[in-house]
Amino acid sequence: MSDLSVSPCRESVQSLIDMHEHPAxxxxxxxxxxxxxxxxxxxxxxxxEQLIGRRCYEISHHRDTPCHLHxxxxxxxxxxxxxxxxxxxxxxxxxxxxxxxxxxxxxxxVLPDGETYLGESIQRLxxxxxxxxxxxxxxxxxRPLLRAIDQLSLAAASPAPVLLTGESGVGKELAARYLHDHxxxxxxxxxxxxCTTLPExxxxxxxxxxxxxxxTGCVGRKTGLFEDARNGTLFLDEIGEIPLAMQxxxxxxLETGAFRRLGGRETLHAETRLVAATNRDLKSAVAAGLLxxxxxxxxxxxxxxxxxxxxxxxxxxxxxxxxLARINAxxxxxxxxxEAAWTRLMRHDFPGNVRELRNILQRAxxxxxxxxxEAEDLGLEETAPQATPAPNGLEREQLETLxxxxxxxxxxxxxxxxxxxxxxxxxxxxxxxAASRTHS
Numbered sequence: 001m002s003d004l005s006v007s008p009c010r011e012s013v014q015s016l017i018d019m020h021e022h023p024a025x026x027x028x029x030x031x032x033x034x035x036x037x038x039x040x041x042x043x044x045x046x047x048x049e050q051l052i053g054r055r056c057y058e059i060s061h062h063r064d065t066p067c068h069l070h071x072x073x074x075x076x077x078x079x080x081x082x083x084x085x086x087x088x089x090x091x092x093x094x095x096x097x098x099x100x101x102x103x104x105x106x107x108x109x110v111l112p113d114g115e116t117y118l119g120e121s122i123q124r125l126x127x128x129x130x131x132x133x134x135x136x137x138x139x140x141x142x143r144p145l146l147r148a149i150d151q152l153s154l155a156a157a158s159p160a161p162v163l164l165t166g167e168s169g170v171g172k173e174l175a176a177r178y179l180h181d182h183x184x185x186x187x188x189x190x191x192x193x194x195c196t197t198l199p200e201x202x203x204x205x206x207x208x209x210x211x212x213x214x215x216t217g218c219v220g221r222k223t224g225l226f227e228d229a230r231n232g233t234l235f236l237d238e239i240g241e242i243p244l245a246m247q248x249x250x251x252x253x254l255e256t257g258a259f260r261r262l263g264g265r266e267t268l269h270a271e272t273r274l275v276a277a278t279n280r281d282l283k284s285a286v287a288a289g290l291l292x293x294x295x296x297x298x299x300x301x302x303x304x305x306x307x308x309x310x311x312x313x314x315x316x317x318x319x320x321x322x323x324l325a326r327i328n329a330x331x332x333x334x335x336x337x338x339e340a341a342w343t344r345l346m347r348h349d350f351p352g353n354v355r356e357l358r359n360i361l362q363r364a365x366x367x368x369x370x371x372x373x374e375a376e377d378l379g380l381e382e383t384a385p386q387a388t389p390a391p392n393g394l395e396r397e398q399l400e401t402l403x404x405x406x407x408x409x410x411x412x413x414x415x416x417x418x419x420x421x422x423x424x425x426x427x428x429x430x431x432x433x434a435a436s437r438t439h440s
Contacts, residue, residue, distance in 0.1 A: 013111065020121050026109065027118040029080055031055040031066060034117065043122075045095035056120075060092040063400070064432065072143055075106025079118045083108055089125065089150040091141035099141070101125040101149055125153050125182070138174050139322045140315030144307035148175070151304045156182035161254070161299050163239075164277040166306035169355030172277035173237060175306055180233040185273050188232025191225055196241045203246045208253070210262035226259060229272040239276040239299060240285055244292070251295045274299065309350040309357065316346065316357070321402075323358055327365050335365045339419045340375040348380050396431045408438040 013035050017024040023040035025033055036051050044051075044059050056076075057063045067090065068074035078086035086106040091099050102122050109119040138149065155162050156179045164172045173192055180190045198206055209224030225234055236242075242250065253259045257270050276299045285291040309316070320337065328335055337345070341364070350356050364377040375382070402413040414424040428438060 016109075017119070022124075023122040025056065025120050025122075027056050027076065027120065028115070031057060031076060033059070040122070043094065060090070060122075062093050062097070072141065072146065075104055075120060076118055079106050079108045080116070083116075087150075089146040089153070091146070092122070101146075103150065103153060125149065138171060138178065139318050140312055141318070142307075142312035142314045144312045145315060148304060148306055149178070152178050153182060155179060155302045155304060157184070158302065159184075159273060160301040161274040161276065162302045162304060163282075163300040164275065164304055164306060165282075166277075166279065167308050167351075167353055168279045169353035170306045170308055171354055172279075172306060173235065175304070176233070176235040176237075176275045176277065179275055180235075180273070183233070183273060185232050189229055190233050190235065191229035192235040192237060193225055194237045196238050198242070200243045200246060203243070204249060204262045207250070208259045208261055209264075211264040221261070224259075224261065226253065226270045226272060227268065231271055233273045233275055234270075236274070236276045238278060238280075240278040240280040240282055240291060244290065247292045247295050251292060251298060254295075254298050309353040313346070319354060319357060320345070320361065323361050324365070327362055331365060333365055334371050335368055335373050336371060337373050338375070339423075341373045341378055344375040344378055344380055344382060399427065399431060399433065403433075403438060410438050413438070 017037040023043045024037045026035040073088040075086040078084045092102045106120050109117045286293045364373045368377040414421040
């Protein structure tokens with residue numbers, strides 16, 4: 001490693017990264033930070049002498065090992081192994097230890113000393129307050145979820161329609177809200193409608209509104225969803241369920257931006273961002289004649305697939321912690337999972353995804369005796385251990401989550417897991433936790 005503390009190019013290196021408005025840092029092959037700009041120091045609340053020489057993952061990830069060992073795409077590998085520019089999304093921790101989603105652009109930097117370094121610029125995508133669970137925000141740091149968030153962040157800046165695909169319960173409305181909150185229309189309304197609830201005879205009235213007397217029993221004017229979402233985002237959930245006869249009317253609005261209220265003469269304009277979602281294979285629906293092909297291509301300008309919970313199992317401990325905190329607060333409880341409950345939960349396949357996980361925990365908190373959720377409180381059938389063994393990384397993620405939440409206090413961590421402190425200590429040692437990370 002070149003020692004930039006005495007190198008004549010140190011001032012030019014510092015000037016280079018100080019040009020960045022966002023946090024920026026220069027990292028060597030051993031993951032050690034050799035220079036950081038003012039924004040980076042402010043973000044992590046450390047002075048230069050507290051940063052220089054420390055490994056990047058210790059500062060931003062609060063970990064003892066590189067992020068690629070925990071399932072994240074690592075710019076360090078891309079730059080030093082392949083010499084490529086890298087753009088990824090990571091979960092970092094701010095000055096208060098709170099998680100936040102950040103976009104990282106890593107690129108190779110060759111200095112006059114002939115050494116190649118990793119230059120990273122970091123941009124916040126979602127602040128800590130956007131990752132709480134009061135409104136069931138997206139929580140997790142698995143590779144599939146971070147990739148989806150990266151795509152959502154890029155799509156948010158575009159006015160083009162977005163189609164969100166994925167199984168029921170994966171959080172398509174959360175993703176739609178993310179697009180809205182990070183787009184240019186964030187100050188406008190977010191209007192969501194489940195298309196399965198739109199009766200065919202009221203479709204036009206619901207979407208476009210109506211004037212007084214437009215149909216029998218109609219009293220007064222009613223604005224439609226397109227008007228309600230003006231200068232904002234209209235989210236059409238389960239768009240594949242719209243009856244074929246109604247699809248032409250929706251397509252016309254999307255193509256021309258113009259519509260009239262039912263029974264009205266005034267031409268209005270749909271100044272909205274459209275986001276649609278489905279758990280169906282819409283291409284198959286087109287082939288079967290159940291969905292207009294021209295409508296499909298209109299709504300699927302940008303298609304983003306959201307991962308199932310099975311694809312991001314390492315996020316389960318983070319989700320459980322966030323959901324339990326919310327459920328406990330709502331019910332005045334302090335329920336926590338026993339070791340047996342954790343084991344059974346981790347073996348479950350979650351066909352209903354995050355929604356199912358939330359329902360399981362709500363039931364368990366309501367039915368558990370005292371403050372400990374036992375395996376039987378989950379209402380899940382016991383699965384043979386050899387059927388779907390929990391990956392080793394899941395337990396480590398769970399321990400890391402608890403270490404952050406309880407500031408490394410082993411007694412509190414053990415209580416949260418429903419195990420003895422000695423058992424917890426053995427697990428910490430098995431996963432290679434540094435002694436400095438936890439204490440009695």
